[in-house]
Each structure stands twice: as C-alpha cells, then as structure tokens.
Amino acid sequence: MTPELDGDAVADPNYDDEFDAIVVGAGLAGSAAALTMANRGLEVLLIERGSSPGAKNVFGGVCYTPTIRELTDFDGAPLERYVAERRFSMLSRNDETAVSISPGEWHEAPHNDSYTVLRGEFDEWFAEQAVEAGTTLVTSTTVTGLVRKNGRIVGVETDRPDGTIRAPYVVLAEGGNSLVSEGADLKATETRENVAVGVKEVLEFPGRDEVIEDRFRLTDDAGVSYHYFGEGAVGDAFGGGFIYTNDDTVSIGVAYRIEDAVAADQSPEATLNAFKSHPAVAPLVRDARTVEYSAKTIPEGGAESIPDLVHDGAAIVGDAAGLVLNNGVHLEGTNMAVESGYHAGNAIARAADQGRVGAKALQAYPDALERSFVVQNLERYAWMMDAVEADRDLLFEDLPRAFADAGTEYFRMDRTPKEAHAENAKRAVLDAVGGWTGAAKLALRYRKVVT
Amino acid sequence: MSAQPTTPQVDNDSMEDRLYTVKYSDPGDSHLDVKVPDVCTQCDTYDCVRVCPANVWRESEDGVPHIAYENCLECSSCRYACSHDNVVWTYPETGAGVTYKHG
Numbered sequence: 110m111t112p113e114l115d116g117d118a119v120a121d122p123n124y125d126d127e128f129d130a131i132v133v134g135a136g137l138a139g140s141a142a143a144l145t146m147a148n149r150g151l152e153v154l155l156i157e158r159g160s161s162p163g164a165k166n167v168f169g170g171v172c173y174t175p176t177i178r179e180l181t182d183f184d185g186a187p188l189e190r191y192v193a194e195r196r197f198s199m200l201s202r203n204d205e206t207a208v209s210i211s212p213g214e215w216h217e218a219p220h221n222d223s224y225t226v227l228r229g230e231f232d233e234w235f236a237e238q239a240v241e242a243g244t245t246l247v248t249s250t251t252v253t254g255l256v257r258k259n260g261r262i263v264g265v266e267t268d269r270p271d272g273t274i275r276a277p278y279v280v281l282a283e284g285g286n287s288l289v290s291e292g293a294d295l296k297a298t299e300t301r302e303n304v305a306v307g308v309k310e311v312l313e314f315p316g317r318d319e320v321i322e323d324r325f326r327l328t329d330d331a332g333v334s335y336h337y338f339g340e341g342a343v344g345d346a347f348g349g350g351f352i353y354t355n356d357d358t359v360s361i362g363v364a365y366r367i368e369d370a371v372a373a374d375q376s377p378e379a380t381l382n383a384f385k386s387h388p389a390v391a392p393l394v395r396d397a398r399t400v401e402y403s404a405k406t407i408p409e410g411g412a413e414s415i416p417d418l419v420h421d422g423a424a425i426v427g428d429a430a431g432l433v434l435n436n437g438v439h440l441e442g443t444n445m446a447v448e449s450g451y452h453a454g455n456a457i458a459r460a461a462d463q464g465r466v467g468a469k470a471l472q473a474y475p476d477a478l479e480r481s482f483v484v485q486n487l488e489r490y491a492w493m494m495d496a497v498e499a500d501r502d503l504l505f506e507d508l509p510r511a512f513a514d515a516g517t518e519y520f521r522m523d524r525t526p527k528e529a530h531a532e533n534a535k536r537a538v539l540d541a542v543g544g545w546t547g548a549a550k551l552a553l554r555y556r557k558v559v560t
Numbered sequence: 561m562s563a564q565p566t567t568p569q570v571d572n573d574s575m576e577d578r579l580y581t582v583k584y585s586d587p588g589d590s591h592l593d594v595k596v597p598d599v600c601t602q603c604d605t606y607d608c609v610r611v612c613p614a615n616v617w618r619e620s621e622d623g624v625p626h627i628a629y630e631n632c633l634e635c636s637s638c639r640y641a642c643s644h645d646n647v648v649w650t651y652p653e654t655g656a657g658v659t660y661k662h663g
C-alpha cells in the first residue's frame with residue numbers, strides 16, 4: 110500500500126492553518142522529522158515534489174541505520190543486503206591495490222547498521238512510517254517559496270492552485286539542491302569546488318542466477334561496499350568510484366567534484382564508462398544490462414558550509430544543511446540526514462508545547478546536533494578535505510602507481526634473491542612520497558584518520 | 561593458457577538508451593534556461609555542457625547553448641558548474657520530470 114494522498118488534495122484550502130508543522134521534502138531527513146513530530150502529537154504535513162517519496166532520489170549506496178532502527182519498526186524495512194565486506198581500492202590506469210575488511214561481527218544483526226538499499230523503495234517505506242504515526246503526506250507538489258510575516262517564516266507557497274499553506278513551523282528537508290532555502294536567503298549557494306556530481310547505474314544480469322553471489326563471494330543476505338580511488342577510478346578528478354551489491358542488482362557509479370568535471374573536461378558519462386572498463390572492475394560488471402541510469406549532486410562543503418540551522422519559524426536539516434561526510438574513506442549522509450531530522454523534530458515539538466516559535470525556541474536542535482556524531486564527525490574530518498586536496502596528485506596518481514609497482518617488485522618471481530625485490534619495492538614507494546622524510550610527514554598529516 | 565588475460569568487454573549503453581531507462585513525464589515547458597543569453601555568447605568554457613551527465617546542454621552555432629530539457633535527470637550539476645551564475649534552474653512543476661524506480 111502506498112501512503113500517497115491524491116496530489117490535488119493540497120489545493121484544498123482547508124490545509125491552510127490546519128497543521129502544526131510543514132516539512133518540505135520526503136527524503137530521509139524530512140521523513141525523520143515528520144515521524145518524530147507526529148510521534149509527539151503534532152499535526153504534520155509532509156510535502157514531496159516526486160510522485161512518491163524516493164521518486165526523485167539517488168544515492169550510492171549504503172544506508173546507515175542506527176537512528177532509523179530506533180525510530181521505526183525496522184523489520185519491515187526494504188533492505189537489499191547488509192554490508193559484510195568493505196573494500197578500498199587504489200586504481201592506477203591498469204593496476205589495483207586493495208584493502209578488504211570483513212569482520213565476523215558484521216554478519217550478526219544489526220550488521221553494523223550498514224545496509225545497501227534502493228531509495229525508490231526505501232524512502233517510500235520510511236515516509237509510510239511517518240504517515241502511520243499520523244503525518245499527512247502530499248506528493249507531486251513542489252514548494253516554490255516561503256511565506257513570511259513580520260520577518261518570521263509562517264508557511265510555504267506550492268505550485269498547486271491556492272497553494273499557500275501556513276503553519277507555525279517549517280522544516281526544510283529539500284536536499285542539497287536547496288532552491289527554497291537559498292531563495293529565502295537562509296543559506297548561500299555552494300560553490301562548485303564544494304559540490305560533487307554523481308552518476309550511477311543499476312545493473313542486472315539477465316539469465317545468470319547467483320552471479321552476484323559468485324562474483325562477490327557472498328552467501329544469503331551478505332553484500333559488499335567497494336570504494337575505488339585514483340586515476341583508474343575518476344581520471345584526474347578528486348573523487349572516487351563505487352560498487353554496491355543489492356539483492357539481485359549491482360549499483361555502480363562515480364562521484365567527483367564539479368570543479369574537476371569542468372576543468373579537466375571530464376564528462377560524467379565518459380568517466381563512468383572508463384571506470385566500468387578498468388581491468389579490475391570490468392570482470393565484476395561484464396554481461397550486465399543497465400536497468401537505470403541516474404545522477405545527483407553531493408554537497409561536500411563539510412563543517413564550514415553548515416548554514417544557520419534555525420530561523421524564526423524554520424529549521425534546515427539533512428543535505429539542505431550540508432550534512433554529508435565525504436572524505437574518501439567515509440561517505441555518509443543518510444545517517445546525518447535522519448539524525449538531524451530527529452533532533453529538529455524534537456526541538457519543534459518542545460517549542461510547540463511551550464507555544465514558542467522564534468529561532469531561540471528552536472535552539473535545542475543545533476545544540477543537540479552539535480553534541481551528536483553529526484557535527485563531531487564533520488569537524489573531526491574538516492582538515493582532511495584540504496589536506497587531500499593539497500596532496501591530490503600524490504594520493505590519487507603517484508601513490509596508486511607506486512603501490513602497484515611495489516607489489517609487482519615485492520612478489521616478482523625470478524632468480525634474484527627476495528632481498529633485492531624488497532629493496533626495489535621499498536624504493537618505489539619512497540620515491541613517490543619523497544623519501545623517509547616525506548613518508549614521515551605524510552604519516553603525521555594523516556594519522557588522525559585512524560587515531 | 562593465454563599469456564595476456566584480456567579485460568572483458570563491457571558494453572555501455574548509448575546516452576539515448578541510458579535515458580530510456582528512466583521514466584519521464586514532460587512538463588511541457590523547459591524548467592531550465594539561461595539568464596542572459598549574451599553571457600553565453602561571450603562564454604568560452606561551456607561548463608554547463610561539460611558537466612551535464614545527460615547531454616541536456618549542447619553547444620550551438622549562435623553561442624547560446626541549446627537545452628534539451630526533456631533529457632534532464634534533475635541532478636542540479638549545471639546550476640553549480642556555470643561560473644557566470646547564468647543558469648536558471650527550477651523544478652519541473654507538480655511532480656513532472658524524472659521518476660526513478662530504484663534511485
């Protein structure tokens with residue numbers, strides 16, 4: 110059953126002033142906020158521009174679920190596979206050097222709260238949880254602006270006839286392409302250095318049973334999350350490639366900074382094609398059929414790009430607030446979207462209890478977010494994007510090549526003693542990083558990734 | 561045993577076939593435009609064309625890009641890419657545009 114209301118229902122003038130809060134966007138952040146507020150007794154209107162929640166949404170991806178699992182009856186969630194292996198792979202033009210991690214613990218519920226999902230189904234299910242808690246959902250309706258009274262935000266304009274809907278609180282959960290928040294001067298438009306373009310395909314393997322299990326060495330519901338860096342993944346750009354296994358499809362894609370897409374004249378389509386044809390990737394995806402091609406941007410500004418989160422009558426959550434951690438090792442936005450929606454929903458419920466609407470009354474939301482993993486993680490890795498950017502040639506081109514060369518040398522089979530091979534291998538890496546001093550500096554610079 | 565294992569051929573769909581995988585409903589009007597056409601005639605980078613993953617923006621003879629809006633995946637990249645801030649970007653109305661089945 111879909112929770113969709115007839116889209117035209119929003120034209121019904123009764124919606125004006127009928128709700129305690131309006132949520133713009135039924136993505137992860139929006140549905141989390143709506144569910145939280147509905148659970149606390151508020152009348153909530155959730156407005157989504159797609160024909161159903163998820164219809165406009167694209168991600169990699171792995172959904173990280175520590176908060177969703179607490180908020181919902183999670184057994185019914187449409188999960189594809191749990192992540193049993195994470196693999197980080199450096200690709201030069203023709204070589205691969207990889208590290209794979211698959212702790213036994215990840216096979217046990219709740220599977221480290223990491224599951225591959227497809228957003229079409231997942232977002233619809235999550236919005237349904239909000240509806241079951243009492244939220245009213247309208248779809249195929251785009252919010253085009255905010256309504257203000259004496260400076261305070263008191264509602265939204267929509268593209269429906271008689272589409273003005275007023276309510277004491279508005280939650281902006283519109284995702285990274287935040288036309289409403291930007292149009293209302295609640296945040297600045299990100300620069301292209303801070304936004305990545307992502308393209309993705311969902312692949313199926315017609316007539317080949319068990320092909321995903323065989324190629325990725327999986328049993329039952331186990332799945333993989335593969336991340337790729339280096340010029341074999343995204344050419345000269347700053348970003349990476351990914352492969353995730355779903356139940357009976359595979360998601361593959363690349364994401365890299367828009368700045369590089371234009372500067373290196375590297376089209377997303379050509380970059381994806383090259384990645385799929387890499388000698389280390391092609392065997393995983395050969396003989397597949399593309400069932401969907403999609404694209405979306407990722408806000409990557411990190412901690413410095415977070416706008417003011419609360420305003421008189423409004424709060425900004427999820428990607429609209431730039432809450433994505435993408436540092437090469439981690440690509441996490443789903444958990445942050447849900448966490449921020451949850452805290453914003455709680456703050457609004459508390460303010461509503463007290464009959465207060467000003468930004469001050471909502472301050473509990475930024476305060477809670479500040480204390481949560483969301484801001485803590487973003488701040489912890491703020492330095493990393495800059496460091497990686499400064500070292501990008503080394504990290505994405507020289508090192509992948511050096512590691513491949515080192516591996517080739519170390520395991521070389523000939524009639525020279527291994528000592529000479531080891532020496533050659535060591536030299537390949539040391540040459541790339543600038544000797545022992547260079548290596549020490551590099552280790553110092555990136556020690557915080559692990560410590 | 562062959563000496564040189566070959567990389568298996570991966571057949572990629574054409575852009576047309578790729579876009580064909582996405583459900584689309586035509587809003588009737590373009591939701592994309594350029595603000596000032598003269599800025600485009602002066603522009604020599606065509607960043608909108610370079611970044612677009614769906615071949616919506618195309619160089620044209622008069623210097624103002626042609627916009628095949630019905631290809632648009634609503635990814636928003638062109639909006640950020642244009643360094644002259646010359647892209648008009650709105651959402652297709654009332655849920656029109658792309659509908660992803662998987663996402």
Ligand SMILES: Cc1cc2nc3c(=O)[nH]c(=O)nc-3n(C[C@H](O)[C@H](O)[C@H](O)COP(=O)(O)OP(=O)(O)OC[C@H]3O[C@@H](n4cnc5c(N)ncnc54)[C@H](O)[C@@H]3O)c2cc1C
Pocket residue numbers: 133134135136137138139156157158159162163165166167168169170171172173250251252253282283284285288289307308309362364405406407426427428429432433440441442443444446
């Ligand atoms: C290519 C790619 C790969 C990614 N991979 C991962 C991953 O593997 N793991 C991970 O954790 N994160 C990943 N992310 C990030 C993650 O997808 C986001 O952080 C997350 O989806 C943000 O959720 P959100 O609810 O804030 O925004 P969104 O999911 O974007 O939801 C916004 C919603 O608002 C609606 N909307 C927008 N404007 C309006 C309007 N004006 N009126 C009405 N409705 C509107 C949209 O249709 C949408 O439903 C990835 C992102 C991309 C692009």
Ligand code: SF4
Pocket residue numbers: 594599600601603604605606607608609625641642643644645646647
């Ligand atoms: S839209 Fe921007 S990038 Fe494209 S041609 Fe015009 S000015 Fe140049």
Ligand code: SF4
Pocket residue numbers: 404592611612613614615616617631632633634635636637638639
């Ligand atoms: S939004 Fe994306 S797909 Fe649409 S025109 Fe812009 S770059 Fe192309």
